[in-house]
Amino acid sequence: MNIKVKALVGSAILGSMIAGGAIGASLFGSAASAQASTTTTTTTPTATSTPAPGTAPAAGTFKPNEDPAHEAGESAAREAQENAGQMPTVP
Numbered sequence: 001m002n003i004k005v006k007a008l009v010g011s012a013i014l015g016s017m018i019a020g021g022a023i024g025a026s027l028f029g030s031a032a033s034a035q036a037s038t039t040t041t042t043t044t045p046t047a048t049s050t051p052a053p054g055t056a057p058a059a060g061t062f063k064p065n066e067d068p069a070h071e072a073g074e075s076a077a078r079e080a081q082e083n084a085g086q087m088p089t090v091p
Helices: 003-036 068-072 076-083
Strands: none
Touching: none
8 A cells, every 4th residue: 555545544544533532522421421410418317207117118218127136137337327317338
């Protein structure tokens, strides 16, 4: 192949890679940043937030398992998280 043809083919490949990267970044870059920008709110548990026995908890609230069989095999760290009204992250 001629040197000029090689340079032309190489620059065409390079140009298409740059154009493809720019198009991909514009299409998928905004979608990724839209998902990453979430807001979180925290609430402090109150003594009145525990539902009455036999009723289902409100959606999105944590209800600890206070069954004696479950409590027997539970670690102190997990129990402390449950008592604080947090979703347990330790076994």
